[in-house]
Amino acid sequence: MSRPTRLFRKLLLVLSSCMISSIGFTALYLWLIGVTPPPGDPVFKVGGLPLVPLMIAVLASLVFGAFLAWYLSRPLEHLRWGLQRMAEGELGTRVEPLMNGRRDEITDLAHDIDGMAAQLQAMIAARDRLLHDISHELRSPLSRIQAAIGLLRQGSAPADAMVDRVERETEGLDALIDEMLTLHRLTAAAPVARSAVDVVEILHDIAADADFEARAKNRSVRIATPEHFVAQVDGDLVYRAFENVIRNAVKHTAEGSTVDVCARAGADGAQLEVVVSDCGPGVPPDMLEAIFEPFVRIEQHDAGRGAGLGLAIARSAVLAHGGAIGASLADNGGLRIRIALPP
Ligand SMILES: Nc1ncnc2c1ncn2[C@@H]1O[C@H](COP(=O)(O)OP(=O)(O)OP(=O)(O)O)[C@@H](O)[C@H]1O
Numbered sequence: 001m002s003r004p005t006r007l008f009r010k011l012l013l014v015l016s017s018c019m020i021s022s023i024g025f026t027a028l029y030l031w032l033i034g035v036t037p038p039p040g041d042p043v044f045k046v047g048g049l050p051l052v053p054l055m056i057a058v059l060a061s062l063v064f065g066a067f068l069a070w071y072l073s074r075p076l077e078h079l080r081w082g083l084q085r086m087a088e089g090e091l092g093t094r095v096e097p098l099m100n101g102r103r104d105e106i107t108d109l110a111h112d113i114d115g116m117a118a119q120l121q122a123m124i125a126a127r128d129r130l131l132h133d134i135s136h137e138l139r140s141p142l143s144r145i146q147a148a149i150g151l152l153r154q155g156s157a158p159a160d161a162m163v164d165r166v167e168r169e170t171e172g173l174d175a176l177i178d179e180m181l182t183l184h185r186l187t188a189a190a191p192v193a194r195s196a197v198d199v200v201e202i203l204h205d206i207a208a209d210a211d212f213e214a215r216a217k218n219r220s221v222r223i224a225t226p227e228h229f230v231a232q233v234d235g236d237l238v239y240r241a242f243e244n245v246i247r248n249a250v251k252h253t254a255e256g257s258t259v260d261v262c263a264r265a266g267a268d269g270a271q272l273e274v275v276v277s278d279c280g281p282g283v284p285p286d287m288l289e290a291i292f293e294p295f296v297r298i299e300q301h302d303a304g305r306g307a308g309l310g311l312a313i314a315r316s317a318v319l320a321h322g323g324a325i326g327a328s329l330a331d332n333g334g335l336r337i338r339i340a341l342p343p
């Protein structure tokens with residue numbers, strides 16, 4: 001017998017017994033204090049108690065008890081059906097529409113179950129997309145390695161050049177796998193290893209390196225920060241997050257322009273806000289969120305093509321520290337990334 005049917009029987013038993021016993025106790029009380037119906041009353045009595053009204057009351061109790069039990073157990077049957085389908089992988093199943101417009105805690109529960117199913121569905125879709133993207137990203141360098149080996153075998157290309165190519169591709173693959181592992185570690189919600197780190201010092205280190213490289217390409221990096229901002233963070237992760245954002249800005253900013261890294265501490269030292277802005281082409285407004293997804297790259301950008309994981313890692317790293325990250329377009333059309341980090 002299914003659970004809701006058992007629940008129906010239990011509810012029916014409890015509700016009917018409550019009502020019937022209340023009638024019984026009232027009748028007993030009337031009998032004890034000697035109250036009898038007025039003389040000449042045509043009601044049929046047993047032991048001084050009116051039998052027909054009592055029978056009607058018992059019958060009414062049974063009918064109402066059954067209705068109440070059905071009313072409470074039926075939506076549970078729907079919830080159970082929905083959960084069973086979800087467990088079978090049918091995550092598109094929704095149970096709230098089956099509640100027929102009732103407004104109570106059971107409908108709230110159905111609403112929460114639907115929300116959970118929608119979230120699971122989105123997570124599974126994201127995972128599938130990621131798997132597809134990873135396979136695609138790994139296949140391209142592998143095909144190039146195979147091609148280089150083929151040419152090497154035929155002897156139709158200089159051996160040194162082919163070995164160099166294979167070396168470069170394997171290094172690229174190694175870096176890609178390292179980034180994917182970092183992203184996986186961050187999204188697996190494992191706690192980050194925190195220690196007291198001066199985030200401002202990290203920013204200055206990255207900006208100095210980036211400026212050095214940028215000057216070779218007729219670009220520069222300018223930085224303005226408070227003296228110190230010591231936070232309990234994983235220094236490596238925070239370094240990676242800021243480094244990617246600043247390097248992206250240097251990569252995309254126009255020739256002869258300057259990337260601005262501007263940090264300021266909140267009034268009560270509650271957080272450090274870092275804004276990195278450049279004078280590049282920016283991204284289409286509808287991609288401002290999407291660029292934080294793994295392997296999302298803007299096709300039109302001809303600046304050096306990366307793996308497309310940097311901003312995804314930066315976002316996961318910032319969120320793992322309880323911070324926030326977002327992108328917007330600057331007035332000059334360039335990209336502006338804002339990162340807030342708690343102490
Ligand atoms: N400052 C920027 N200006 C314009 N477009 C940007 C900027 N930063 C990022 N983007 C766009 O967002 C995409 C995703 O950036 P992300 O840092 O995740 O990847 P990537 O730089 O291509 O590769 P990786 O960082 O993994 O080497 C980039 O490919 C680029 O198209």
Ligand SMILES: [Mg+2]
Binds near residue numbers: 247306310
């Ligand atoms: Mg990048």
